[in-house]
Amino acid sequence: MLRLTLRWRVAMVLGLGSLLLTSTLAIAIWNLASGYMLRQREQSGVRQAEVNARLVAESLRTGSGGLNELLTGLATSQDSTVLLFRPGQVLTSGRQVDPTRLPPRLLELGRRGVPAAQRLIVDGVPVLAVTLPMSSAGGAYVELAPMVQLDRTFRFLSGLLVACAVVSGLLGVALGFWASRRALRPLTELTNAASRIAGGDLRARLPAQADPDLTPLATTFNVTADALEQRVIKDARFAGDVSHELRSPLTTMVNAAAVLHRRRAEVPGTAGKALELLTSEIDRFARMVVDLLEISRTDQRADDTTLEPIDLAVLVENVIAARPGRAVAVEADAPAPQVLGDRRRLDRVVANLLDNADRHAGGAVRVAVLSRRGMARLEVDDGGPGVPAALRDRIFDRFDRGARAGSRGGDTGSGLGLALVAQHVQRHGGTARVEQRPGGGARFIVEIPEADR
Amino acid sequence: MDYSVLLVEDDEHIRLALGLALGDEGFAVSDAVSGEDALRMLGQSAFDVVLLDLVLPGVDGLEVCQTLRARGDLPIIIVTARTDTADVIAGLEAGADDYVTKPLVAGELAARIRALLRRRGGGRQDEVLRFGGLEIRPDVGTVHQSGQEVHLTRTEFRLLVELASAAGRIVTREQLLQRVWGYDYFGDTRLLDVHIRRLRRKVEPDPDDPTLVVTVRGAGYRIDPDR
Secondary structure, three states: OOOOOHHHHHHHHHHHHHHHHHHHHHHHHHHHHHHHHHHHHHHHHHHHHHHHHHHHHHHHHHOOOOHHHHHHHHOOOOOOEEEEEEOOEEEEEEOOOOHHHOOHHHHHHHHOOOOEEEEEEEOOEEEEEEEEEEHHHOEEEEEEEEOHHHHHHHHHHHHHHHHHHHHHHHHHHHHHHHHHHHHHHHHHHHHHHHHHHHOOOOOOOOOOOOOOOOHHHHHHHHHHHHHHHHHHHHHHHHHHHHHHHHHHHHHHHHHHHHHHHHOHHHOOHHHHHHHHHHHHHHHHHHHHHHHHHHHOOOOHHHHHHHOEEEEHHHHHHHHHHOOOOOOOOEEEOOOOOEEEEOHHHHHHHHHHHHHHHHHHHOOEEEEEEEEEOOEEEEEEEEOOOOOOHHHOOHHHOOOOOHHHHHHOOOOOOOOOHHHHHHHHHHHOOOEEEEEEOOOOOEEEEEEEEOOOO | OOEEEEEEOOOHHHHHHHHHHHHHOOEEEEEEOOHHHHHHHHHHOOOOEEEEEOOOOOOOHHHHHHHHHHHOOOOEEEEEOOOOHHHHHHHHHOOOOEEEEOOOOHHHHHHHHHHHHOOOOOOOOOOOEEEOOEEEEOOOOEEEEOOEEEOOOHHHHHHHHHHHHOOOOOEEHHHHHHHHHOOOOOOOHHHHHHHHHHHHHHHOOOOOOOOOEEEEOOOEEEEOOOO
16 A cells, blocks of 8 residues: 655645535635525516516506517517516527526416526526416416526536646645645754664754754753663773773783793693693784674774775685785786775685685685675685585674584684675675685685775 | 884883883883973984874874874884774874884884884985976985975885886885885784875875875875876
């Protein structure tokens, strides 16, 4: 079902109300005015007919021969008709009308001596028929006076009234539309403020409202926004404190571990093995904490100002060049895709994908930077066992090791590397996924929208 | 040759562990527990580099950094547990040459310190680089702007020499980070941006409208040789 917007509903209701009101008024005006005019016309018609009938009666009584001339003279306009019914004779003057087409009841009343008037349509012309008894002649005098003029007036009046009703209905719709838009303007402001908050601008507030109807809304909104801002600040501070509190002992641990590691030869036997375990686990633990702090940072929006245009191929080459061990060649489209990004995060994405390949598949065998339909596409292929289709979505979840459980060796990383990849790529408006590499192994694909050149 | 390091850190455990680990890396480490302590020790004896925690009781790290920078160009590496952009930038603006984030590993820190303390220059004897009114002597480490000597920190000077040696060619951010700071991994834009800003403040006639050290968008920086 078609659902109208609030604004249109208000406009329609106002329009219908206005139409109803004007229609009622129009009908009332029509009834009063047409009734009055008809009565006036009837009265004057009847009076005229009475005068005429007296003249006819006089002429009949005196028996003068000028009856025909008199009747012709009485038919004042070309549309009016005068009929004189006498026993065995009907005299007609003016517009010719077949006497049988007159309502018999009207003639009957006239013959019986009762004056009567009726509105008729005779041969397409609206007329007022007045019947008067002609007692002296035992007949009846009938005068058909045209009402074309009155009919025209009625037509004009009715047209005017209908037009008024329609225009007022339309005006009602327009007024409703305008008024609701005005009334909803604070709502538009509210929407804007709310979407600014949703977009990360926690300082967005509604301006103070002078209208007492709107004050509670603005106040409630602003109070909610204040609370949200406070909450976010508190959370950020907490995250900062957690970060600080965890990093300090970790610093002590990794450095003490480095000292111990250097002297592992001095501690033989069981204690030496335990020491080995301890120091290697401390390094992994430190990486995990650092990754965890990075992935849970709440102040990430603050960094969005550091976006800059980056040549993805150059960035990937730099990251590879900075890694120890055998460097894999980068296969790049020319010209290489440019993205608008945060260099640090993109470095991290590339490094984590390479780390992942190193750890689980013996290293990357192919790295490609391509440009595909407006997307910069990074492909990192490895020659390992690949990722089963059922696990391909889960592999980007935090601490998901299911996919690589079989290969869990001494150094499994933080368990957050791919989750960080997914999060950083998402922050750039892109996607990360894994596919089967043609010829075996896994292909990790990252796509980020290309920057406008 | 052993470099002497002053480690300013209020957390006793970190101080001890880092002291041991840096000792293993071949540094002579002294430590200070507060800003006041650090300033006093720096007044008494000479150090090659200061490792400065930003969060200190009393005189805080930023203030110590500013004070030291006002005294001279002693290399300073700030150590921070907070990775917020604002903290890092504030430290670099206060005059630090580099920064490391906790948990820092002694081995990595050692590489950073060595990069920072590498012999300055590398230019031929009596080589003079000139750009307009700017005169750089890489062998003696001096810079003159219109005859007036400009005091640059070691890092600012190396940054300027790297740009000047390219003689108008673009030097990428990665190249600068690697040559000046010895970064062999993720380059940090903030570090370079702040140093470029500091350098411009000292050598540009109008730092807000740089005409000498020019940004090449998306590529890096270059010195305009026509100046």
